[in-house]
Amino acid sequence: MSVLVDRSTKLCVAGITGREGSFHAANNRRYGTNLVAGVTPGKGGQDADGVPVFDTFHEAVLATGANTAMIFVPPRFAADSILEAHDAGIATIVAITEGIPAHDELRVSAHLRRTPSVRLIGPNCPGVLSPGKANVGIIPAAFFREGNVGVVSRSGTLTYQIGSELAQRGLGNSSIVGIGGDPVPGSSFVDIIALFEEDPETELVVMAGEIGGEAEEQAAAYIAEHVSKPVVGYIAGFTAPPGKTMGHAGAIVSGSKGTAAAKAEALESHGVRVGRTPSEVADVAVQLLGG
Amino acid sequence: MDLLEYQGKQLFARHGVPVPDGRPASTVEEAVAAADQIGYPCAVKAQVQIGGRGKLGGIRIAANREEARDHATAILGMDIRGLTVHELWLERASEIDAEYYASIVFDRTARAPLVMLSTKGGMDIEQVADEDPEAIASLHVDPLLGFQDFHGRRLAFEAGVAADVVRPVAEVLAKLYETFISEEAMLVEVNPLIVTPGTAGETAGRQVRALDAKVTLDDNSLFRHPDNASLRDTSAEDPQEQMARERGLIYVKLDGDIGILGNGAGLVMSTLDVVAQAGGRPANFLDAGGGSKADAITSAVEVILSDPKVKAVLFNIFGGITRGDEVARGLIEAFHQIQPQVPFVVRLEGTNDAEGRRLLAEANLPNVHTASTMNEAAERVVELARESMAGAAR
Numbered sequence: 025m026s027v028l029v030d031r032s033t034k035l036c037v038a039g040i041t042g043r044e045g046s047f048h049a050a051n052n053r054r055y056g057t058n059l060v061a062g063v064t065p066g067k068g069g070q071d072a073d074g075v076p077v078f079d080t081f082h083e084a085v086l087a088t089g090a091n092t093a094m095i096f097v098p099p100r101f102a103a104d105s106i107l108e109a110h111d112a113g114i115a116t117i118v119a120i121t122e123g124i125p126a127h128d129e130l131r132v133s134a135h136l137r138r139t140p141s142v143r144l145i146g147p148n149c150p151g152v153l154s155p156g157k158a159n160v161g162i163i164p165a166a167f168f169r170e171g172n173v174g175v176v177s178r179s180g181t182l183t184y185q186i187g188s189e190l191a192q193r194g195l196g197n198s199s200i201v202g203i204g205g206d207p208v209p210g211s212s213f214v215d216i217i218a219l220f221e222e223d224p225e226t227e228l229v230v231m232a233g234e235i236g237g238e239a240e241e242q243a244a245a246y247i248a249e250h251v252s253k254p255v256v257g258y259i260a261g262f263t264a265p266p267g268k269t270m271g272h273a274g275a276i277v278s279g280s281k282g283t284a285a286a287k288a289e290a291l292e293s294h295g296v297r298v299g300r301t302p303s304e305v306a307d308v309a310v311q312l313l314g315g
Numbered sequence: 316m317d318l319l320e321y322q323g324k325q326l327f328a329r330h331g332v333p334v335p336d337g338r339p340a341s342t343v344e345e346a347v348a349a350a351d352q353i354g355y356p357c358a359v360k361a362q363v364q365i366g367g368r369g370k371l372g373g374i375r376i377a378a379n380r381e382e383a384r385d386h387a388t389a390i391l392g393m394d395i396r397g398l399t400v401h402e403l404w405l406e407r408a409s410e411i412d413a414e415y416y417a418s419i420v421f422d423r424t425a426r427a428p429l430v431m432l433s434t435k436g437g438m439d440i441e442q443v444a445d446e447d448p449e450a451i452a453s454l455h456v457d458p459l460l461g462f463q464d465f466h467g468r469r470l471a472f473e474a475g476v477a478a479d480v481v482r483p484v485a486e487v488l489a490k491l492y493e494t495f496i497s498e499e500a501m502l503v504e505v506n507p508l509i510v511t512p513g514t515a516g517e518t519a520g521r522q523v524r525a526l527d528a529k530v531t532l533d534d535n536s537l538f539r540h541p542d543n544a545s546l547r548d549t550s551a552e553d554p555q556e557q558m559a560r561e562r563g564l565i566y567v568k569l570d571g572d573i574g575i576l577g578n579g580a581g582l583v584m585s586t587l588d589v590v591a592q593a594g595g596r597p598a599n600f601l602d603a604g605g606g607s608k609a610d611a612i613t614s615a616v617e618v619i620l621s622d623p624k625v626k627a628v629l630f631n632i633f634g635g636i637t638r639g640d641e642v643a644r645g646l647i648e649a650f651h652q653i654q655p656q657v658p659f660v661v662r663l664e665g666t667n668d669a670e671g672r673r674l675l676a677e678a679n680l681p682n683v684h685t686a687s688t689m690n691e692a693a694e695r696v697v698e699l700a701r702e703s704m705a706g707a708a709r
Contacts, residue, residue, distance in 0.1 A: 099535060100538060100539075123535045124535060125499060125533055125535045125536035125539070126421060126499070126501060126533045126535060126536065127458075127496065127499045127533065127536060128536075130421070130426060130427070130428075130458045131458055131459060133426045134426065134427070134457060134458045134459045135459060137426075150635070162635060162636055163635065164634070164635040164636075164665060164666055167665070177581070178581060179579055179580060179581020179582065179584075180579050180581065180635060181577070181578055181579025181581060181582035181633045181635060181637075182579060182581030182582045182584075182585050183581075184582075184633045184635055184665060185582055185585065185633050185689065188633070188664065188665075205580055205581070207421065207423045207501075208423060208426050232581065234580075234581055234584055235584070236423075237423045237424065238423070238424045239423075239424070242424065258585075260581050260582075260584035260585040260588060261584040261587075261588070262587075262588045262591065263569070263584075263587040263588055263590075263591045263597055264584060264587070264600075265567075265569065268567045268600075269567075270567060270580055270583070270584050270600055271565045271579075271580025271581075271583060271584070271600065271602040272580040272581070273534075273535065274423065275580055275581075275584065279441055280441070284588075300588075300592065301585075301588075301589050301592065301689070301690060302585060302689065303688070303689070303690055
């Protein structure tokens with residue numbers, strides 16, 4: 025088992041004829057992901073390396089039974105593409121695109137919430153990898169293997185760093201979920217931790233947060249109430265000055281809000297162990313899994 | 316992107332939020348001419364992106380032309396908490412009966428705009444929230460429904476605004492919401508939102524006006540708002556940050572002496588933390604981004620070294636899309652172009668890391684050290700920065 029993507033995933037990629045989209049779609053397919061379709065308006069009827077391309081998500085779903093979308097279109101078109109995938113009945117939407125206007129994300133999020141069964145991962149995220157099963161996104165799969173640690177993170181490369189530290193200690197992953205660094209992520213830590221709690225293969229969860237917002241604090245409260253599996257936390261940005269956006273649009277300490285120290289404290293006060301460095305996170309994970 | 320007060324007020328005026336009549340000026344002569352046109356008494360206000368400028372002498376009232384000249388002369392070029400005043404905003408001085416507070420923030424947790432109103436204006440709202448949270452009325456607006464009249468009424472009644480201004484306050488809130496949505500703002504704040512005195516001590520004719528404006532726009536939406544994009548105040552920007560932005564790099568200047576480059580915002584933040592834990596002080600945040608090519612890395616080295624405080628540099632790369640060999644090539648090219656005088660520590664892992672390390676070993680760059688883990692790299696760079704300081708002191 026794993027969460028969000030697995031062997032039943034039938035992937036349709038928006039932007040499959042673009043440079044980045046075609047590269048990563050091919051990569052995902054090579055990994056074993058069942059890539060069934062692509063969508064590029066005006067290029068319906070063509071194929072991308074043998075994958076049929078459709079003008080609309082609706083046609084793609086009808087013809088191929090696609091159940092997962094990966095959004096790889098430029099920021100100004102991305103919100104529309106997410107809404108189209110949702111309208112066509114796709115239940116898992118992974119949006120890789122970085123730089124989507126925040127107000128677009130607000131409207132998308134408000135609309136998608138009306139259909140609770142639909143899940144948006146991202147935007148501005150590296151995607152989801154379930155080692156040995158499926159890879160939807162840009163996570164370099166070679167560094168990860170199957171195992172029992174679920175990882176959820178707001179950052180891409182930091183996830184790879186933590187994953188690699190875990191791998192060095194012999195631990196693998198059930199799934200790795202990048203929820204993205206934007207102000208309005210489609211899925212929160214709470215959403216993904218709830219999935220890991222239900223997933224029989226996952227025995228421990230690592231959550232890697234960063235400055236900005238209150239998602240880590242909410243996760244801390246949720247974990248204390250609802251999660252039986254051990255969770256190890258990490259927070260990046262202790263040295264970030266207030267008022268500066270640290271790369272991710274969502275990573276900003278506003279006034280006294282959203283600091284790394286407050287987040288680490290919230291997690292610890294709810295019984296979540298917090299590693300001070302990525303390698304300490306892996307050490308704690310090993311300890312909690314008993315060796 | 317944060318706007319200056321007058322830029323915010325100009326956006327407000329466009330959406331029908333009442334603001335005092337005013338004009339910008341960047342020289343004393345312009346200021347005097349503007350004050351003459353507006354009439355006296357006239358407020359001369361420093362345009363800097365920092366709170367509390369009034370207490371620091373950045374806002375003064377001129378009763379006549381001579382005072383306008385004196386105040387403009389005093390304020391232009393003034394230093395307010397490290398920011399130099401290059402621009403003034405002159406506006407008709409307002410008489411004030413009451414000071415309220417109004418804002419709309421982009422509430423990430425609720426994933427909806429949060430509208431706030433308080434009758435305790437003129438002071439720091441975080442302080443009000445701490446001391447007297449009851450004094451702030453707030454509600455979320457469904458972004459798909461928009462701001463309705465009842466939202467405004469409810470806020471005005473709950474905040475306890477004076478009965479005669481319930482309607483105008485509610486109208487101002489609706490127009491602020493319109494500004495927030497149409498200009499794609501992350502924050503719209505008015506502190507104070509004033510009520511002017513009525514005629515002859517009566518409440519009749521009292522008006523509501525935005526006396527200040529704090530607006531933050533979403534950088535990601537500026538492509539839809541070319542007029543707003545041109546409002547960026549580059550004079551307030553650090554020269555290194557400006558240079559980095561022009562080259563498409565994400566750079567934040569800090570005040571330490573260890574230059575940092577990494578790929579991916581989370582990893583770079585984490586690198587800063589690990590360096591700080593090792594006893595070092597990061598000089599900057601620099602995210603070279605995903606898939607950086609050699610020339611981006613060369614540019615990044617230039618930006619980092621343009622800060623004279625930098626005594627050592629750490630490269631922490633975990634390649635996904637970014638390839639280790641490209642990073643190595645960029646660094647080698649940077650050494651050819653600018654011959655850095657400070658030590659570098661490079662930690663390369665991920666895609667094509669072996670090839671990157673091989674290229675670096677082959678190039679045998681002076682004073683470039685490699686480390687195999689992030690912790691080791693951090694400790695090494697802190698050590699080298701210390702040695703470099705000691706060397707300079709000798």
